[in-house]
Structures are given as structure tokens and as C-alpha cells.
Amino acid sequence: MASRVLSTCLITPPTRFTHASPVKLSNKASWLRSKNRRIKCEAVGDSSQPVYNGVYGPWTVESSDVREVVLYRSGLVTAASSFVFAASYAFLPSDSLLSEIIKQNLDLLYTLGAGGLGVSLFLIHIYVTEIKRTLQAFWALGVIGSLATCTNLAQPAGENLIQYVVNNPTAVWFVGPLFAALTGLVFKEGLCYGKLEAGILTFIIPTVLLGHLTGLMDDGVKLTLLASWMTLFAIFAGRKFTQPIKDDIGDKSVFMFKSLPDDEKKALIESLEQQN
Structure with missing residues (x-):
């Protein structure tokens, strides 16, 4: 069940933290936390769409997915x-x-x-x-x-x-x-x-x-x-x-993950391992 649908939450640059942030984070930790937040925001952005929990994060069915299916x-x-x-x-x-x-x-x-x-x-x-x-x-x-x-x-x-x-x-x-x-x-x-x-x-x-x-x-x-x-x-x-x-989309988070560069894949896996 392969998909060419890419999630914008996985390819947009990470959000920068302002000086008012109470916790000092390393660049890598900041990037991972921002990425995870973007994944969740993308998934729940439209409350009318059900959110599915995939192996690499939550995802929703978008209009482009429907057209492909x-x-x-x-x-x-x-x-x-x-x-x-x-x-x-x-x-x-x-x-x-x-x-x-x-x-x-x-x-x-x-x-x-x-x-x-x-x-x-x-x-x-x-x-x-x-x-x-x-x-x-x-x-x-x-x-x-x-x-x-x-x-x-x-x-x-x-x-x-x-x-x-x-x-x-x-x-x-x-x-x-x-x-x-x-x-x-x-x-x-x-x-x-x-x-x-x-x-x-x-x-x-x-x-x-x-x-x-x-x-x-x-x-x-x-x-x-x-x-x-x-x-x-x-x-x-x-x-x-x-x-x-x-059903014909499968676990969209898998395809989102596979679209990432190798270094981002490794970083995301480490982040998920820490969360688990």
C-alpha cells in the first residue's frame, strides 16, 4: 500500500523558540519537538476528520488522498x-x-x-x-x-x-x-x-x-x-x-516517514524511542 502523499508537517522547517522559552533546548531537541508538534497539528487541524494513529505518528485522510484512491x-x-x-x-x-x-x-x-x-x-x-x-x-x-x-x-x-x-x-x-x-x-x-x-x-x-x-x-x-x-x-x-x-491508503505515517532524508529518519526514530 504505497503512497506518494507527503505531509507538509514533515518537510517544513522547524519552528524557532523565542528567548521567552522557559527551557533551553539543544538544536536537535528543539527540532524534534517542533517536528512532533507539527505532526500533531497537521493531524488534528480539521476536527471533522478522524485521526488515525500510525507507526510514526498520527495522520488524517486529506482531499488529495481521496482523489488518489x-x-x-x-x-x-x-x-x-x-x-x-x-x-x-x-x-x-x-x-x-x-x-x-x-x-x-x-x-x-x-x-x-x-x-x-x-x-x-x-x-x-x-x-x-x-x-x-x-x-x-x-x-x-x-x-x-x-x-x-x-x-x-x-x-x-x-x-x-x-x-x-x-x-x-x-x-x-x-x-x-x-x-x-x-x-x-x-x-x-x-x-x-x-x-x-x-x-x-x-x-x-x-x-x-x-x-x-x-x-x-x-x-x-x-x-x-x-x-x-x-x-x-x-x-x-x-x-x-x-x-x-x-483502507487503500494504509498507514500514511509510514509513507511520510519514508519520504524523509536518512538523517531525519534517524532523528525521528530516536525521538519516538525516547517517547516510548
């Missing part, structure tokens, strides 16, 4: 909606009008879905930055592979990207990283919030792709798993909007 969830809805519409082509009669409309727009749906997933991966809140960067790297590789496959293989063959991957299982190697990033995202959601649909998706997504790649899965099983994927993905994206905003 709404965009994150909207990205998931975009990805899920695009996938459901595109995948429904496999279940529609080939001569129906709706089937023809979806077929003509499969590349557009794929692009919208990949874009929505990219937005969510950019805004996702994960404490371990390396994990977040890894998911983003998989997404980027998948986008590059998809673009290369569409331009150099699918279009010359007179097919859209999805049709080409269906007819040529080895193309999963090129688009697979994109779905690996999606798998990582739903795994994180399932692990953090105990969402059953997210946990099941963690297994269904790679199973379908690997089954198609290896040819060890017949079409009936693939369609069954694909239908399950569509249903669970829709439920997963929709249920995100039933969660409190703070």
Missing part, C-alpha cells in the same frame, strides 16, 4: 469492464450484431483495460517500494510486448491482438507480463483485505494463460475458467468502492 479504484473498474466486454466475445454467437461490434473494438478494449491497470499500478499503496516497481515493470513489459505483437504479427496477419494470441499460444510470452502485473495486484488485495474473489483470481489468471500457452487445457475448461475470471474480476472491482477510503 478514487482514481485507483476507477482504474480497476476500467480494467475489469474492458476485460469483461472483450472476453464476452468468446460466449456470443459469431453472427450476432453485438459479437461483431466487440470484435471490431477488441484492440480498443484491450488498450483501455491496459491503461486502467496502469493507472491503478501507478497509484497503488504498497509499503515495499521494490514490489510496487516490480509490478509496474511487468506492466511496462506487457504493454511493449503487446504493442510489438499487434504491430509486427497480428496486423500483418489481418487479425487483432486478442485473436492473434488466441490462435497463436506462444504470443502469451509477449502479453503475459501485463497479466502478471494484474495477478500481483489482486494477490496484494486478497492478502491485505482477505477478499475471496481476489484470492481466487490469483490462481485463475496464471492458470488460464499457462493452460493456453502449453496447450494442456481443452477449450471447455478454458471457457469455464474465463467465465469465472470475468465474474470474479467484476465483483472485485465493484467491491472496491464499498471499502473505506483509509
Whole structure:
């Protein structure tokens, strides 16, 4: 649950003490006490907002946090909606009008879905930055592979990207990283919030792709798993909007702390140890 939101209380210069101060403090002690006071003031500045006690101090949900979370969830809805519409082509009669409309727009749906997933991966809140960067790297590789496959293989063959991957299982190697990033995202959601649909998706997504790649899965099983994927993905994206905003923020004080220079991190830890 990583966040790019920085608290102004952690980056503004410390308040200077006047000569009327009854206690003589060292520069370091003065700085730490001023910083801690600023953290508390920032947290309780708006009495209408609940204050949450984090590992490194209290914090509140700000309007910028709400915007990030709404965009994150909207990205998931975009990805899920695009996938459901595109995948429904496999279940529609080939001569129906709706089937023809979806077929003509499969590349557009794929692009919208990949874009929505990219937005969510950019805004996702994960404490371990390396994990977040890894998911983003998989997404980027998948986008590059998809673009290369569409331009150099699918279009010359007179097919859209999805049709080409269906007819040529080895193309999963090129688009697979994109779905690996999606798998990582739903795994994180399932692990953090105990969402059953997210946990099941963690297994269904790679199973379908690997089954198609290896040819060890017949079409009936693939369609069954694909239908399950569509249903669970829709439920997963929709249920995100039933969660409190703070859930997708995580412990904001951790991200505030990680944004500090190393010397300030050390000083703040020493201050918290003394308080405890």
C-alpha cells in the first residue's frame, strides 16, 4: 500500500523558540519537538476528520488522498469492464450484431483495460517500494510486448491482438507480463483485505494463460475458467468502492516517514524511542 502523499508537517522547517522559552533546548531537541508538534497539528487541524494513529505518528485522510484512491479504484473498474466486454466475445454467437461490434473494438478494449491497470499500478499503496516497481515493470513489459505483437504479427496477419494470441499460444510470452502485473495486484488485495474473489483470481489468471500457452487445457475448461475470471474480476472491482477510503491508503505515517532524508529518519526514530 504505497503512497506518494507527503505531509507538509514533515518537510517544513522547524519552528524557532523565542528567548521567552522557559527551557533551553539543544538544536536537535528543539527540532524534534517542533517536528512532533507539527505532526500533531497537521493531524488534528480539521476536527471533522478522524485521526488515525500510525507507526510514526498520527495522520488524517486529506482531499488529495481521496482523489488518489478514487482514481485507483476507477482504474480497476476500467480494467475489469474492458476485460469483461472483450472476453464476452468468446460466449456470443459469431453472427450476432453485438459479437461483431466487440470484435471490431477488441484492440480498443484491450488498450483501455491496459491503461486502467496502469493507472491503478501507478497509484497503488504498497509499503515495499521494490514490489510496487516490480509490478509496474511487468506492466511496462506487457504493454511493449503487446504493442510489438499487434504491430509486427497480428496486423500483418489481418487479425487483432486478442485473436492473434488466441490462435497463436506462444504470443502469451509477449502479453503475459501485463497479466502478471494484474495477478500481483489482486494477490496484494486478497492478502491485505482477505477478499475471496481476489484470492481466487490469483490462481485463475496464471492458470488460464499457462493452460493456453502449453496447450494442456481443452477449450471447455478454458471457457469455464474465463467465465469465472470475468465474474470474479467484476465483483472485485465493484467491491472496491464499498471499502473505506483509509483502507487503500494504509498507514500514511509510514509513507511520510519514508519520504524523509536518512538523517531525519534517524532523528525521528530516536525521538519516538525516547517517547516510548
